[in-house]
Amino acid sequence: MRRVAILLPFVALLTGGCKKIDELEAALAASQAELTKTKKELDAEKQSNAELRSENQTLQERIAELEAEVAQLNEQINTLAQNAGLLTAELEELRKEKAKREAELKVYRDLFASLKKMVDAGTIKVGFREGRLVVKLDEGILFDSGRASLKKEGEEALTQLVAPLRDVNRDWVVAGHTDNVPIKTAKFSSNWELSTARAVEVVNFLIGDGMPAERIGAAGYAEHDPVADNSTPEGRAQNRRIEIVLMPTIPQNLQDMLSEG
Numbered sequence: 001m002r003r004v005a006i007l008l009p010f011v012a013l014l015t016g017g018c019k020k021i022d023e024l025e026a027a028l029a030a031s032q033a034e035l036t037k038t039k040k041e042l043d044a045e046k047q048s049n050a051e052l053r054s055e056n057q058t059l060q061e062r063i064a065e066l067e068a069e070v071a072q073l074n075e076q077i078n079t080l081a082q083n084a085g086l087l088t089a090e091l092e093e094l095r096k097e098k099a100k101r102e103a104e105l106k107v108y109r110d111l112f113a114s115l116k117k118m119v120d121a122g123t124i125k126v127g128f129r130e131g132r133l134v135v136k137l138d139e140g141i142l143f144d145s146g147r148a149s150l151k152k153e154g155e156e157a158l159t160q161l162v163a164p165l166r167d168v169n170r171d172w173v174v175a176g177h178t179d180n181v182p183i184k185t186a187k188f189s190s191n192w193e194l195s196t197a198r199a200v201e202v203v204n205f206l207i208g209d210g211m212p213a214e215r216i217g218a219a220g221y222a223e224h225d226p227v228a229d230n231s232t233p234e235g236r237a238q239n240r241r242i243e244i245v246l247m248p249t250i251p252q253n254l255q256d257m258l259s260e261g
Helices: 001-081 089-120 154-169 189-208 232-237 250-259
Strands: 127-128 131-138 172-177 216-220 241-246
Touching: 001 089, 001 127, 001 241, 089 131, 089 154, 131 154, 154 189, 172 189, 189 216, 216 250
Parallel strands: 172 216
Antiparallel strands: 127 131, 131 241, 172 241
């Protein structure tokens, strides 16, 4: 009986100790889960910032390329001018090409300066796609899911874009894009209708805010011009977007050739 009496407090102590260990393990597990969650959020934020920097650098890289091209053209012009057998026609062609590059360089420099604040804030992304400058706004900023009416924050973002777009003496096209998830509502029977309606909504707002109507147009591409894989939620989110595309100018000599044809 005495041995049993001695064992009972020990068992009680052991049971209490196990309970404390379980509590500590549960607290540790909760802390580890919170740490994992925080790390994932930090990694996502770093990735987002890296993407923003990458978009920003894309425009800066194009500016650097143009600066190098202008410098190279300058060198060629100086070389021709110094030659005794100066080729007037070739020199004039180089001067025209230099002026064209300098004009393009000015457009990108001015646009970069005016949009930098919005890029840094993550409101827009600016880059080049298929040789064209693209200002991209995510669907979530502009529209609710399946709708084509601008949200308040979307209107505020577009208002900031009007002056920079207007100051570029070129034409723009607002392009609406969706993911590949079909839509069929009372208002929109397909993604073609949704993407086009959104593009027109953005154009109408920009015109109402001071953008010249003759310098902007609208187009809807539905799911047929993706920038990411539609098989993942992240890819589909990237594909749901509005792009404002700077249209290229047709060189005068090509215009003349087309006119003659």
